[in-house]
Amino acid sequence: MATADTAVLRRFNRAWSQRIGVLEESYLGQGRSLGASRLLFEIGPSGAGVLELRRRLGLDSGYLSRLLRTLENDGLVTVRADHGDRRRRVAVPTTKGRRAIERLERRSEDRALELVAPLGPSQRRRLDEALVTAERLIRAATSSIEPVAADGPQASYAVGRYFAELQERFPDGFDSEGAATTDVPGMSPPAGCFLVARVDEDVVACGGLQRHTARVGEVKRMWVDPDWRGCGLGVRMLAALEDEARRLGYGEVYLDTNASLVEAIAMYERSGYHAIGRYSDNPYAQAWFAKRLASLPR
Amino acid sequence: MATADTAVLRRFNRAWSQRIGVLEESYLGQGRSLGASRLLFEIGPSGAGVLELRRRLGLDSGYLSRLLRTLENDGLVTVRADHGDRRRRVAVPTTKGRRAIERLERRSEDRALELVAPLGPSQRRRLDEALVTAERLIRAATSSIEPVAADGPQASYAVGRYFAELQERFPDGFDSEGAATTDVPGMSPPAGCFLVARVDEDVVACGGLQRHTARVGEVKRMWVDPDWRGCGLGVRMLAALEDEARRLGYGEVYLDTNASLVEAIAMYERSGYHAIGRYSDNPYAQAWFAKRLASLPR
DNA sequence: TCCGATCTCTGACTAGAGTCAGAGAATGGC
């Protein structure tokens, strides 16, 4: 079972990189070295800071500097000091550079078109669907779940999306004013935490943990971006919160939810939560769950 | 419409190669250079001919020779002359080499497992399905349709599979004895041809064209491997045969078929064929079709 | 105003990947 899908993955990778990956490289090159092309592409039509480029491409500063020099010598970009901080420099494409970027775009586009050209409309549709599905799952699988400050920008963004959704889904709406700020200290160390899942810098899920009693933690603000549901992020987030609860010394976690959040309730039950009686005075709660935490494995 | 799916393709490629492609490389390397690792992997546990390796990896003979020398010096392979043709040489891994190959396998496997580990069983299943679908379509899209000798090994293989399927599907079976050999001269130049579609050296579809009258060609032996149906190969094969017919000076093509081959009949109709009266004495034919060929576009 | 940190750049390297020309051995067809 476990080996079956890695075989699929590896076979796919082989077939894909033989046809696309390898070809792409030699294709994009065209005169310029691949490194220089990639850099030019990454600079983009509106320019980019050198520091940011180094981060995005993961290059050595000396190497990047040299690449920039060759692009400059070819008259494709100009590099000038950043206005705010004159240690930093900014690369901006010239007109010629912008044309070169467009050419790269076009080549890449042509290559993709050439590949799907032999397929009929229904095959293309199926390929599209399969690639969209695979991309979402792969991206979700490689997303990282990390603690952030409960009052930081990432938490605020996620909680804002969460509240907006509650407002829309609860039959009588949802008043976020009261809840928004009061819980921040509770979801910070040492008695709590706030986690977000990120896919390529985008926050796509969140969840908080706070103290209920000395032995019981409470999960709050569990949310997964609607575009990213069905990828297992909710289950992972919940498991990460439970790990965190164990780490903080809780032996059990509670959570409450509204009856209208049916997918969430199903997930809690799948994850081993069982219904308990009302434990809070949360006016929006209509169902209460608990799960005993086994001690840390291994 | 057309740009929509190239965007999907390119987005997928970006996400995929960021996560898999790039990591794979540094991952596999481990001490040996990437080129040497790839070669060792391609030699495989049972060895391979040098000429074949060069073809498969697309390498310069000098470069390959040098890579083999380094593997030999590391005690991973032995290179000896081919028994049949002593100009050729064969690379065979030593015990140490076989162990190194296993290690590469294991690393690659681990990498794949690591990637899918965060996914639950239902997500893995969906990823599997999506990748299998995408792989099949991509491979089918990049398959090549080429003329081969009607009495060559590729044509024999394909026609053999075709006849076997007819035997199974026709209510009263099919007698291949008579048909097998008589048509070979007809499906060869100058009045006819035989085409096969290949996916990575495997023959997955075929089709023949022969003279019916001076103005009319006849399509025969259209077959697509059951594993490769639904990828548009049948439509492409038929179109290729029509192109060939035009090239050979025919203004119209006929074909006959058995009523039990329902998918084929549907495809003929989709491709612009219309039913005509019986034109042949083929005892298995129960439906007859024709299509006028427009003159070559452009 | 000084000092440590940050950012970029230059010079000096290395390793990998690959090309090109030609030599030498074996082969197959005449």
Add this chain to the structure above:
DNA sequence: GCCATTCTCTGACTCTAGTCAGAGATCGGA
């Protein structure tokens, strides 16, 4: 048996990608 061809190998290159160690400019805070 001769000769063109095929296959592999060697030597002499090139180009790309990247590392490492500083130098010099600039910044932010004490």
